[in-house]
Amino acid sequence: MDEKFKKEQFETLKIKSSVAKKFRRFSRAISKSQSISLLMMMEFFEDNGISPTESMGPKMQTLENLIKKRINGVIAILKDIEKGQTKPTVAMMQSLFREAEPKKQPLILEKKNTEEKQPKYQERNQHDS
Numbered sequence: 001m002d003e004k005f006k007k008e009q010f011e012t013l014k015i016k017s018s019v020a021k022k023f024r025r026f027s028r029a030i031s032k033s034q035s036i037s038l039l040m041m042m043e044f045f046e047d048n049g050i051s052p053t054e055s056m057g058p059k060m061q062t063l064e065n066l067i068k069k070r071i072n073g074v075i076a077i078l079k080d081i082e083k084g085q086t087k088p089t090v091a092m093m094q095s096l097f098r099e100a101e102p103k104k105q106p107l108i109l110e111k112k113n114t115e116e117k118q119p120k121y122q123e124r125n126q127h128d129s
Contacts, residue, residue, distance in 0.1 A: 005035060 027037035045052060
């Protein structure tokens with residue numbers, strides 16, 4: 001029992017025996033006493049603005065739809081950031097790096113022999129002399 005309820009008197013409630021057994025099992029599972037269990041249940045319903053007679057279905061579906069809408073909103077924001085900021089920035093950076101790359105110039109020692117050149121001198125045959 002909770003300390004602040006220790007000096008209070010007990011009251012009797014009339015409930016069916018099957019309900020009482022079920023409530024006692026439930027109370028043992030969630031708290032130390034039946035009074036605290038009942039108090040916790042009442043506070044839960046009051047805090048969340050729901051009634052035990054109402055169905056949780058529509059409220060849970062409404063909550064789920066709200067979460068889905070917010071997630072879709074976040075996805076839309078991320079896509080807009082990607083289209084509007086990330087991709088153009090990457091494209092600009094790539095174009096800057098392409099322009100900044102040094103042009104490949106041939107090495108000074110490198111020679112390109114595309115045509116076979118005739119030697120500047122030829123050996124003379126002994127017959128020509």
